[in-house]
Amino acid sequence: MKITIEQDALAAAVTYAARSLPSRPPAPVLAGLLLAAEDGQLRVSGFDYERSADTAAAATVTAPGRALVSGRLLADIVAAVKGDVRLELDGTRLLLRAGSARFTLPTLPLEEYPALPQPDDPSGTLPGPLFAEAVAQIATAVSRDDSLPALTGIGLRIDSSERTLTLFATDRYRYAVRILDFKDLSPDLPLAPALIPGKALLDAAKAAAADSTVDVALPGQTNGILSLTSDHAATTIRALEGELPAYEKLFPTEFPYEATVETAVLKSAVARVALVVDKKSPIRLSFTDNALVLEAGSGDDAQAVDNVHSELKGGELQIAFNPTFLIEGLDALGSEYVRFQFTNATKPAVLSGAGADPRALRYMLMPVRLTN
Structure with a gap:
């Protein structure tokens, strides 16, 4: 050579x-x-x-x-x-x-040296930048706990009737879902969702971000390999065993309460208030007609209070969240305004971009139960 x-x-x-x-x-x-x-x-x-x-x-x-x-x-x-x-x-x-x-x-x-796996025939095609963006958003909810391998994966599912590819992930405390249009669908599509290691998929998607298109081949019945192929590069990733909880059964469908808040302003307020507690301690959010009051700390410990403007539909509501999970969700949405949809203070809240396409990222966040 x-x-x-x-x-x-x-x-x-x-x-x-x-x-x-x-x-x-x-x-x-x-x-x-x-x-x-x-x-x-x-x-x-x-x-x-x-x-x-x-x-x-x-x-x-x-x-x-x-x-x-x-x-x-x-x-x-x-x-x-x-x-x-x-x-x-x-x-x-x-x-x-x-x-x-x-x-x-x-x-x-x-x-x-072993022979490399050969990329399978593509299941469909996606724009490289869009695919990379979606994987990065969904990766926010991937678990970092290797003791539960299935939760370290990102699920991929094809809907041939809608011609879409759905990406989803959960760590039991939050659940992220996004739907993408899937072009040039193969007539012989896998029926079951695939579960792909989240970190490996994120790395591969980042590498494909500069490609105009990427062909995605989901694992088939006899091939447990995901393939991502562009004009000059190819990546294969072996799928995980197991499956994630069905998000269709977990996401609420009716919301008596809804609030809209400017994302950047809320994120800054959450970060300030969370300074007085550790990363796992909750902060309290009290939604009223025109304001969202954020509080952290109690008793003889350090305490913090801040407030931001919000628009509320429904009655007043107080709920608590892990501040790290909330900030990561706001970052993942990437929208100017965030819409909160609530069932009640003890049920999961759903965050999405205000006015965003229904197929855009939805981020379901479990509240933290308050002891007082």
């Missing part, structure tokens, strides 16, 4: 593929990135049995070939050099030259 490639193109390809590298590889070869040079391009691939990343960049290929080298080391080197990069395989070593710098990297045994 002997090639010349622009530094920025190589850095982008290595960074993309390195997303799939495990922090603790189960086998030494899985810490490597596979470099394959042929037909005027360099393909860079990574795989850890759970997810793979494969991308290509234009290169001047003098001699085709393949090499497997330490991914982390290659990423660090490529980020530090300038100018065109020349790669040449010399026996069991890869020579890397850029400007006045020269590196000699030992290669890993190619014969021990």
Whole structure:
């Protein structure tokens, strides 16, 4: 193998593929990135049995070939050099030259490297930026507790009659749902929802954010792999076992109370009031005709009170929320005004952007029961 490639193109390809590298590889070869040079391009691939990343960049290929080298080391080197990069395989070593710098990297045994999963036929197509935005919103509600693996996933479900893809996630304290139009639907669609590791899907969606479109292939009956494919890159992620609670049964459908508040103003007030309590202690929200009063702390402890303007429909209501969960929900909505919909003070509230499309993000938040 002997090639010349622009530094920025190589850095982008290595960074993309390195997303799939495990922090603790189960086998030494899985810490490597596979470099394959042929037909005027360099393909860079990574795989850890759970997810793979494969991308290509234009290169001047003098001699085709393949090499497997330490991914982390290659990423660090490529980020530090300038100018065109020349790669040449010399026996069991890869020579890397850029400007006045020269590196000699030992290669890993190619014969021990597993074959990458092949992307399946796409279930449908989405705009890359829209898909990345939706996954980031839904990831807000993904659990960080690895003891319940299913709750660390993001659910994906196709509705062929509506031609939509629904994304959903919950950590038991909040539930996030968003619906996207799904174009170019395959006639042979999976019937059951897929559950995909949230962090891996978020990383892959971020990488696809610059692509005009991304083909999404949900796991089929015999293939437990999600595939995301764009013009120059492909990612596969192995699905989780299990399923999430059905959001259709959990989201309230009737709301006697509804309030609208300016998002940025509310977020600032929540952050100020929450300064006097720890991250898990609730803050109280009292909705009245024209004002929302926020309170935190009690007794001999530090206390805080603030208020913001709100518009209320229905009677007055007092409810309490975890301030971190509330702020994260407001951030995820990304709207100028937030609409709160309530059943009562002890039932989940539903947050959405005021005036937003019904398919936009809905964020259901469990209240905290007050002891006094």
